[in-house]
Amino acid sequence: MxxxxxxxxxxxxxxxxxxxxxxxxxxxxxxxxxxxxxxxxxxxxxxxxxxxxxxxxxxxxxxxxxxxxxxxxxxxxxxxxxxxxxxxxxxxxxxxxxxxxxxxxxxxxxxxxxxxxxxxxxxxxxxxxxxxxxxxxxxxxxxxxxxxxxxxxxxxxxxxxxxxxxxxxxxxxxxxxxxxxxxxxxxxxxxxxxxxxxxxxxxxxxxxxxxxxxxxxxxxxxxxxxxxxxxxxxxxxxxxxxxxxAPRAGPGHPIGLWKGLTGDIASLPAVVGEATLGSFQAAIEYWAEGxxxxxxxxxxxxxxxxxxxxxxxxxxxxxxxxxxxxxxxxxxxxxxxxxxxxxxxxxxxxxxxxxxxxxxxxxxxxxxxxxxxxxxxxVAVYRWGRSRLPAREPAALRERAPMHVVRAAVAAGLLVFFVASAGATLAQTSYQQPHESPLGDPGHQIVYYAQAPDDLRAVVDDIDRAASTGGGETDVLYVGERLAMNETRVDYPPATGAWHARMPLPWYTEALGADVTSVERPGAVGNNTPPVVITTPALKPTVAQKLGDAYTSRTHALDDIGDRIVVVFTRADGA
Structure with a gap:
């Protein structure tokens, strides 16, 4: 050492x-x-x-x-x-x-x-x-x-x-x-x-x-x-x-950091107060007092x-x-x-x-x-094992080697076990099965059960293809009361229950620039339907009949628990 x-x-x-x-x-x-x-x-x-x-x-x-x-x-x-x-x-x-x-x-x-x-x-x-x-x-x-x-x-x-x-x-x-x-x-x-x-x-x-x-x-x-x-x-x-x-100003938000710094100097004390004491009070009320x-x-x-x-x-x-x-x-x-x-x-x-x-x-x-x-x-385990190695002298080696070798082997084995098990866990959770929570097989305790399954990537690809066509027309249509809402309702937080029921898809539709709309009932689905239609399993037969043979469907879980299931219809030609 x-x-x-x-x-x-x-x-x-x-x-x-x-x-x-x-x-x-x-x-x-x-x-x-x-x-x-x-x-x-x-x-x-x-x-x-x-x-x-x-x-x-x-x-x-x-x-x-x-x-x-x-x-x-x-x-x-x-x-x-x-x-x-x-x-x-x-x-x-x-x-x-x-x-x-x-x-x-x-x-x-x-x-x-x-x-x-x-x-x-x-x-x-x-x-x-x-x-x-x-x-x-x-x-x-x-x-x-x-x-x-x-x-x-x-x-x-x-x-x-x-x-x-x-x-x-x-x-x-x-x-x-x-x-x-x-x-x-x-x-x-x-x-x-x-x-x-x-x-x-x-x-x-x-x-x-x-x-x-x-x-x-x-x-x-x-x-x-x-x-x-x-x-x-x-x-x-x-x-x-x-x-x-500090809040950022906009419609319905009278105070904001840049607004205060660039013009409305009188609002700066309110901005600082909201950023400090206001935020602290809100955090305590929500996380500690609730x-x-x-x-x-x-x-x-x-x-x-x-x-x-x-x-x-x-x-x-x-x-x-x-x-x-x-x-x-x-x-x-x-x-x-x-x-x-x-x-x-x-x-x-x-x-x-x-x-x-x-x-x-x-x-x-x-x-x-x-x-x-x-x-x-x-380092202490390493030093303990390293210090127990036998001396070079033949007499000392004959007298002390067995116990010293055992102790060195124990120290080395312990460290190798920890390193190897950590490496195997890292490889499994970050590369091999990063989607698999303990509810999956194989699964791991590190992965959270609300992690979306790997096969949802196919839906993301469908949304990407639909959004890439452009034209300002609807790219994704949600069907069903559980998924339908006024889309402008989620311009600002907090969001709606339907928006949360769609997660994690709203991130992808927003990041990919997809135009999204929704209807509560399958009967409201028109003839000019978008490339991607998403509904619930209960409405699958009705929506399938409404869309006809031009669409194919796949069922996807939105998390590993499996209690949020959607059916995704995609137009067969991908257009």
Whole structure:
């Protein structure tokens, strides 16, 4: 291990982390657009497109933060709107995540920094949800980077890290309301770490009070020396939050950020208030004070635990080993290791209580912090196995080889098992069966049950062909009370029940520029029918009779549960 440590110079460690990011980016871009959009991806993506068209936006807690509304509305006009481009920002964030390990280099051994980079780059859950248009992976990434920047500010006493942390924390707030859970978790972990410092001072010096006074004096001195930087970093944080959360004006929306900056200066206080206190109040009312979390705890915890075992067993086991190893061996347990272990455990226990549904992506918020002690645990297992190898001398080899070889084999076998199982899970969930939830066969716990099946891509292709004909005529017709609505009703959120019943198809009709209409009853279907007609199974015979032999039909499930079924009729000539 000493030889490995000597070989891993800081420059080589950084080069390895950069290589992990580059390789991770390439791996994430492979087949990035192949998986059909999941329900929420389509939901978020649709409203980004509508915002681009009408310029109106206001915060709605059910849609979480405005990160995609701001970022993807810049991406789409440049590279187009499709499944690949909608996910590419998250893929980039996931690929860059291993570089966050470099921020902790003063608190982790060089081999541990590399191990942390590997875990962040290729854990199956983190990998899968970095190829997903959801905000959980960006939130976890921004919070880890924020922690790293604060650590660097403490290590180097350099204000620029504090300023940068204000920006990354603002970006974290722009993702989703779970950032408040992160802050609560940080507070609880800090209390536990602080308590351990006082207990250690009592056991070693017999005087915890003196240590407490010393820490308080240092904190006061730090505030006095850094208060200006703290205020300025807070201003940066506030500026990011206001930019993302400020409403955008339009018909029926009298105030907006650009309107206030370019003309109506008097409205700016209202804009800032709506972006900050208004958004915070709306989030608390919806997510904390409502009835959305009124559910049994145990089934949600069981689902979380199953996802952790299925997608992060190695990280979890090694995190526990790393925490115990760092705490009970050596002379100076590291606060960073304990802090992240406490955060990860709290997320495993706490998110089932906070979730409104049993969702696998919430485990991202536990896995990211657990990667820190897991890196320590992985290197500790390696060192344990490596140090037990027999000496070169023949006498020592004869005397000590059997037990040492066994221990080395156990260490190697454990690490190889974790790496191999993670690789197999990553390949299955991200490439081989990315549509298959636990309800499928084969299926995996990482994949959510509302994921649309793979065969729905045929419907997307039908819509694409219909929209490409142009001419301003209807391309897609929905038939049936469950699917029919006034199409202008979904120019602005909230949407209708019929719109939700169509998901994820509205994302594709909007992204492909298809003209859509609907009728409640098959009798209203005219003679000049569009190339694609979508209805419910109950209406299939009537619609088939109305359309005649010119159309062929296929039945598709819109999610893996199978309770949202549509029948898609396409004109045989494809015109």
């Amino acid at each position: 000493m030889a490995l440590h000597q070989q891993l110079t800081k420059r080589r460690v950084l080069a390895i982390l950069v290589s992990l990011s580059v390789g991770g980016l390439l791996a994430r871009l492979v087949e990035l657009g192949d998986r059909v959009f999941y329900y929420d991806e389509a939901w978020f993506g649709y409203w980004v497109l509508r915002f681009m068209e009408n310029g109106v936006w206001e915060y709605r807690p059910i849609l979480h933060g405005p990160f995609f509304a701001r970022v993807n509305s810049v991406v789409f006009p440049v590279v187009g709107a499709n499944d690949f481009t909608a996910r590419v920002v998250v893929a980039g964030i996931g690929a860059l995540l291993p570089l966050a390990a470099w921020l902790f280099r003063e608190h982790l051994r060089r081999a541990e920094v590399v191990a942390l980079g590997v875990a962040l780059a290729f854990n199956p859950v983190l990998f899968y949800y970095s190829r997903f248009m959801r905000k959980d992976l960006p939130l976890a990434a921004f919070m880890l980077v924020t922690l790293g920047l604060l650590v660097r500010a403490y290590d180097t006493r350099t204000p620029r890290y504090l300023y940068a942390s204000g920006v990354t924390l603002g970006l974290a707030f722009a993702t989703k309301e779970s950032v408040l859970l992160w802050l609560v978790t940080w507070l609880g972990a800090s209390v536990l770490v602080f308590d351990r410092v006082l207990v250690r001072a009592r056991d070693t010096d017999g005087d915890a009070l003196t240590t407490l006074q010393s820490l308080a004096n240092r904190a006061v001195a730090g505030v006095r020396a850094w208060w200006t930087h703290g205020v300025l970093s807070g201003v940066l944080f506030l500026a990011v939050v206001v930019y993302f959360y 009835s959305i979390q009124n559910h049994a705890y145990l089934p949600y915890f069981t689902d979380t635990a199953e996802t952790i075992v299925a997608g992060a067993l190695g990280v979890t086991v090694l995190a526990a080993l790393g925490f115990l190893y760092d705490r009970y061996t050596g002379d100076s347990p590291r606060a960073l290791v304990a802090f992240n272990f406490y955060c990860g455990v709290a997320a495993i226990v706490g998110y089932p209580l906070a979730n409104n549904l049993p969702v696998p992506w919430s485990t991202v918020h536990a896995i990211v912090p657990l990667c820190v002690p897991a890196a320590v645990g992985g």
